[in-house]
Amino acid sequence: MLILFAPAWHAAGARSNAALAAPLPDQVPPGVVLRVGEPVARWVFQHNGWDKQLPFRIEWAEITGGPEVTEAFHAGALDVGAGASMPPIHAVWTGIPVRIIAFREYADRARRNAYVFGIAPNANIRTLADLRGKRIAFSPSQVQAQIVLETLKAVGIPRSAVTLVELPSSIGGDVYANALASGAIDAAPIRADLVAQRYIRDYGPDGAHLLKHPPFRDDGASLYVPETVLANPGKAAALRLFTQYWGRAQAWINTHPEELAQGYFVGKRGLPLADARLMAAYTANLSVPRRWDEAIAYEQSAIDTLAPETRHPRFNAATLFDRRFEGLAADGAALIPGNPS
Missing domain, CATH: 3.40.190.10 (Periplasmic binding protein-like II)
Incomplete structure (x- = not known):
C-alpha cells in the first residue's frame, strides 16, 4: 500500500488557510502578547491609557518602514507592522504571506499628496x-x-x-x-x-x-500581519480588539493635533514646536474607511505597476486583505466625538 505524506509546510499552510476562513475569535486567553511596530500609535495608546484597558499585553517596537518590518517578520520578531502600499506586497513577494487588517488614507486626498x-x-x-x-x-x-x-x-x-x-x-x-x-x-x-x-x-x-507628481493616489497606509499570526486564535482575538483601538487612535489624532504635536513630536521626537505642529498637521486629517473596495484597487495598482519592473508575479490584491477585519477600525474611530472623517 502506498502512503503519501504531505510536506510539513503544506500541512501548516492548510491549517493557516482553515483558520483564516473561520470567524474571528472573540475571546482573548490569558498571556497573549502582541508585538507591534507603530510609534505614533504607541504614544497615543499610552497617553490615553488604552493599553491598560486591553486584555492582552502590547510589546511596542520602534520598527517602521517596509524593509525593517519585512526583516522583523522574517526573524519572527514582530506581529503587526505598518506601511504604505508596497511593504505588504513586497512581504508576499519575499515569501511572507501577510494580510492587511486596517487601512487609512487622507480625508482630503483629492487636494493633498503624501x-x-x-x-x-x-x-x-x-x-x-x-x-x-x-x-x-x-x-x-x-x-x-x-x-x-x-x-x-x-x-x-x-x-x-x-x-x-x-x-x-x-x-x-x-x-x-x-x-x-x-x-x-x-x-x-x-x-x-x-x-x-x-x-x-x-x-x-x-x-x-x-x-508635484501627476494626480494619482499615494496616501494609503495599512496595518499588516503575517498569516501565521492570524492563524493563532489568541492573537487573532487580540488583533480584533487592537484594530478597533487603532482606528480610535487615528480619530483621536484628528481631533487633538496640538496635543500630539507637543506630547509626541516635541516630547518624544525632540522637534521644535513649529516643526512639530507641521508634522501633527500631516499626521492628522486621516480617514479610516469602513469599506475596503477602494483600498483594494489602490493596492492592485501598486502590484500592477511594480510586478513587471521587479520581475515578480502579479496577483489579486483582494488576497492581501483579511476582510473579517473590515469595518472594525471604523467602529473604533466612531467612538471619538467630533472626528471629522
Missing part, C-alpha cells in the same frame, strides 16, 4: 518631463518606487530613458535628502511634510526645489 519630488540643486529639472535622462532614487520595496514608475508612465518617459538608483528611503527622509544635496541623484520622491520643508529650508538657497 509625497513630492525633491529636485537636486543644479539638476536642470524644471518640469517632470525633464526627468528624462536623469538619476532617480528608487526603492522597490517601498511606495516611493510606485510613485517613480507611475510618474514616468504619466509623462511618457520610458523606464530605459532614466537611471533608477536603488536607495532605500529612511523614515525621516535623510537618505534621499542627503543624496539629492550631494548630487548623487537628480530627483527623489520625498514626503510632503517636514522632510520636504527641511529640504527646501536647507538647500533651497542652492537651487533645490520641489515638484
Whole structure:
C-alpha cells in the first residue's frame, strides 16, 4: 500500500488557510502578547491609557518602514507592522504571506499628496518631463518606487530613458535628502511634510526645489500581519480588539493635533514646536474607511505597476486583505466625538 505524506509546510499552510476562513475569535486567553511596530500609535495608546484597558499585553517596537518590518517578520520578531502600499506586497513577494487588517488614507486626498519630488540643486529639472535622462532614487520595496514608475508612465518617459538608483528611503527622509544635496541623484520622491520643508529650508538657497507628481493616489497606509499570526486564535482575538483601538487612535489624532504635536513630536521626537505642529498637521486629517473596495484597487495598482519592473508575479490584491477585519477600525474611530472623517 502506498502512503503519501504531505510536506510539513503544506500541512501548516492548510491549517493557516482553515483558520483564516473561520470567524474571528472573540475571546482573548490569558498571556497573549502582541508585538507591534507603530510609534505614533504607541504614544497615543499610552497617553490615553488604552493599553491598560486591553486584555492582552502590547510589546511596542520602534520598527517602521517596509524593509525593517519585512526583516522583523522574517526573524519572527514582530506581529503587526505598518506601511504604505508596497511593504505588504513586497512581504508576499519575499515569501511572507501577510494580510492587511486596517487601512487609512487622507480625508482630503483629492487636494493633498503624501509625497513630492525633491529636485537636486543644479539638476536642470524644471518640469517632470525633464526627468528624462536623469538619476532617480528608487526603492522597490517601498511606495516611493510606485510613485517613480507611475510618474514616468504619466509623462511618457520610458523606464530605459532614466537611471533608477536603488536607495532605500529612511523614515525621516535623510537618505534621499542627503543624496539629492550631494548630487548623487537628480530627483527623489520625498514626503510632503517636514522632510520636504527641511529640504527646501536647507538647500533651497542652492537651487533645490520641489515638484508635484501627476494626480494619482499615494496616501494609503495599512496595518499588516503575517498569516501565521492570524492563524493563532489568541492573537487573532487580540488583533480584533487592537484594530478597533487603532482606528480610535487615528480619530483621536484628528481631533487633538496640538496635543500630539507637543506630547509626541516635541516630547518624544525632540522637534521644535513649529516643526512639530507641521508634522501633527500631516499626521492628522486621516480617514479610516469602513469599506475596503477602494483600498483594494489602490493596492492592485501598486502590484500592477511594480510586478513587471521587479520581475515578480502579479496577483489579486483582494488576497492581501483579511476582510473579517473590515469595518472594525471604523467602529473604533466612531467612538471619538467630533472626528471629522
